[in-house]
Amino acid sequence: MSDLERSEDTPQATPVFRAMPTVLGKRYRIERLLGAGGMGAVYRARDLLHEQFADPQPCVALKVLSEAYEHSTDASALLFNEFALIRHLRHPNVLRVYSFEVDTEHERVFVVMELLRGPTLDRLLCERPLGMAWHELRDIALPLLDALGHAHERGVLHGDIKPSNVLLSEDGIRLFDFGLGQAEEGTLSGLASVSRSRVNAWTPGYAAPEILEGGPLTRVADLYALGCLLYELASGKHPFNRMQATAARDMRPKIKLKRPKRLSRHAWPYVRKALSFDPEHRSVSIAQLREALTVKPGFWG
Amino acid sequence: MHAAPQWRSAAGTDQGKVRARNEDAILDCPEHGLWAVADGMGGHRAGDIASQLIVDSLGELTHPQTFDQRLEAVRQCLHWLNRRMGQELTVSDQQVDSLMGSTVVALLLEGKRAACVWAGDSRCYLWRGQQLYQLSRDHSLQQQLMDEHNMSLEQARAHPGSRALTRAIGASEHLNLSVVELEVLPDDVFLLCSDGLYQGLSHSELSNALSLISPQVALARLFDGVLRGAACDNVSAVVIRQ
Numbered sequence: 001m002s003d004l005e006r007s008e009d010t011p012q013a014t015p016v017f018r019a020m021p022t023v024l025g026k027r028y029r030i031e032r033l034l035g036a037g038g039m040g041a042v043y044r045a046r047d048l049l050h051e052q053f054a055d056p057q058p059c060v061a062l063k064v065l066s067e068a069y070e071h072s073t074d075a076s077a078l079l080f081n082e083f084a085l086i087r088h089l090r091h092p093n094v095l096r097v098y099s100f101e102v103d104t105e106h107e108r109v110f111v112v113m114e115l116l117r118g119p120t121l122d123r124l125l126c127e128r129p130l131g132m133a134w135h136e137l138r139d140i141a142l143p144l145l146d147a148l149g150h151a152h153e154r155g156v157l158h159g160d161i162k163p164s165n166v167l168l169s170e171d172g173i174r175l176f177d178f179g180l181g182q183a184e185e186g187t188l189s190g191l192a193s194v195s196r197s198r199v200n201a202w203t204p205g206y207a208a209p210e211i212l213e214g215g216p217l218t219r220v221a222d223l224y225a226l227g228c229l230l231y232e233l234a235s236g237k238h239p240f241n242r243m244q245a246t247a248a249r250d251m252r253p254k255i256k257l258k259r260p261k262r263l264s265r266h267a268w269p270y271v272r273k274a275l276s277f278d279p280e281h282r283s284v285s286i287a288q289l290r291e292a293l294t295v296k297p298g299f300w301g
Numbered sequence: 302m303h304a305a306p307q308w309r310s311a312a313g314t315d316q317g318k319v320r321a322r323n324e325d326a327i328l329d330c331p332e333h334g335l336w337a338v339a340d341g342m343g344g345h346r347a348g349d350i351a352s353q354l355i356v357d358s359l360g361e362l363t364h365p366q367t368f369d370q371r372l373e374a375v376r377q378c379l380h381w382l383n384r385r386m387g388q389e390l391t392v393s394d395q396q397v398d399s400l401m402g403s404t405v406v407a408l409l410l411e412g413k414r415a416a417c418v419w420a421g422d423s424r425c426y427l428w429r430g431q432q433l434y435q436l437s438r439d440h441s442l443q444q445q446l447m448d449e450h451n452m453s454l455e456q457a458r459a460h461p462g463s464r465a466l467t468r469a470i471g472a473s474e475h476l477n478l479s480v481v482e483l484e485v486l487p488d489d490v491f492l493l494c495s496d497g498l499y500q501g502l503s504h505s506e507l508s509n510a511l512s513l514i515s516p517q518v519a520l521a522r523l524f525d526g527v528l529r530g531a532a533c534d535n536v537s538a539v540v541i542r543q
Contacts, residue, residue: 019322032357036350036401039391066347122389126381164389180391201393242388242474 020064023048024110025103028062035120035164039179039201040065040079044115060098063111063179076102076109078179083111085156085181088188093147095167095176116174121163121233131236134262134296140166141230141293143173148226149286151175152219155187159217161225162206163232182217205238209245209277220282227274230293235260239275249277264297308410310336311516312539313524317497317532324348325495325537328356328407333364335375336539337407338423340495342400342469351403351471355382359407368411375407375418376478379470386471402471406437406493408541415491416482421469423537424499427483428490428511433504436481436491440468464496490519490542497534501527516540 020043023029028045035042043062051058063082065075083100098112121140124132132140144166151158158165159180167174180201183189202211208224211217224245231239239257240248248255257275259268270292273284312329316322324341326349339355341348358381362374386401404421417425422439438444443463446452457463468477490511499507502523510522519540527536 032361033350033353034357035385036347036354039393041350066350122384123381126377126384160391162389164385201391203389203391205388238388 021106024062024106024108025101028060028112034061036066059115061113061115063113064108079109079111082178082181084188085178085183088156089151089154091147091150093143093173093175094151095174116167116169118167118169121166121168124168125163125232125236129236131234131260131262137233137262138293140168140173140233142290144175145286145290147173147175148222152286155184157182157184157217157219158222160203161222161229162203163229204244205242207245208279209249210279212244212246218279220279223274223282223284227271230271231260231275234262245277262297264295266295267292307543308334308541309516310539310541311520312336313520314535314537315524315528317535319533320535322349323535324352325497325535326352326356327537327539328360329539330360334410335359335407336493336541337405338493338495338537338539340404340421340423340535340537342402347401348403351386351401355403355405355470358382368414372409372416375409379405379418379420379478380476383470383476387474400471402469404466404469408491408493410485410541413485414482415485416480418478418480420476420478421466423493423495426492426507428492428508429486431512433508433511438479441466487543490540493539495535495537497536498523498527498538500534501530501532501536511540516542
């Protein structure tokens, strides 16, 4: 059957469909859908309580699990895991979460988060098919590296770094969607019950080869995804022509990556290292990447 | 000036009699001269989310000065959504079918200029001078068989999988949008609709409804007609006139 073929939707094959209520938790009026991924949907909502007290900015973002996950027994724990991971972080470039809530009437759990205005990086990339100018790249990359560096320092792995999970808001970069995130051993130990063995998910173009092969999430797996993102920001193109890392790794003859012109000769070896297929070779720190990306490419690169 | 207060429109969507959910979504923005119908892919998990994301994103577009800029903004938004539903999508080994996609047909009007942008088999019709014209051409296997293999409509319909789409938002890495531009004449009436509507009505039923003066009455006539029948798909329509 073709991917695009329409199947007849038989009622008995579909779980009971519950439409999104117009007001969640007797407090948040849903206004519009902001984004959706494989696991959840994010809505803009109006906080009716804050509005009653004349809050000039009563709008928030709500993350609600997608239906496919709602029926899984781990669903609420999964969303709480994400909430707890972000709450564990305090960084101006990480999206802030306000609360984890349950709407018992509609049987929905959701996370209330700050609402940001501005494009995500996937949207910016659509507008800039040749990539960003160096100063734009720097202004995005440095705070993004700071955000991820902070998360790693606090023992939090993101697990799904990609352009659509980074937003350029009016007051700077925000890293968000820790839905596939995990705490490293020794951090938030009570949360360990939600592990990758229960939720095995990834974004094909940005997942490191070891993730695609069922390996555990690590700091260097985040670095691979970050390397793909930096390369794409600098050139407008995915480093491996949108191939999954395992397929790109196994290509013969081997793929030789070229330095994007907007990356300096100084920065390129570090980005190149982040893109190593072998996690052992991904021996570059976020601090090194950060330092390297402050160097402007000269006439000769 | 891009505001188009001279346009009156009526929009509706209905689950139909068979489907467990409504995976269609509609945009009705006469104040910005922008309307759309999106039909999420029936066999896929997130069809309703995909179509809703399309109309909500189009509805949030800022409105630059010129018609050409607005048309470009609509196109760019749809290309971004194609990326969002394709290469940016998180997949999971719990979901066998992780594709997210939707058709879209959008109509942009300003003064005497009109542009219709689409991908998939949701349609745009024009009622002009007592004649019904189909402005969009379906991106479907059925249409392809008729165009490239000279099949009749009946032959193409009988072909297995003829309802399969050849283009849609989220379906492939490179999205090829179709665009038709035309000059608007007085008394033109436009209809945007999902396949659930046009599959359930004859050419003359569509024509009779669009000949009515009020968009609300025309819309009610269209829905009455479809919902009297089997209505085995979701049904959506937007009627627009000056």
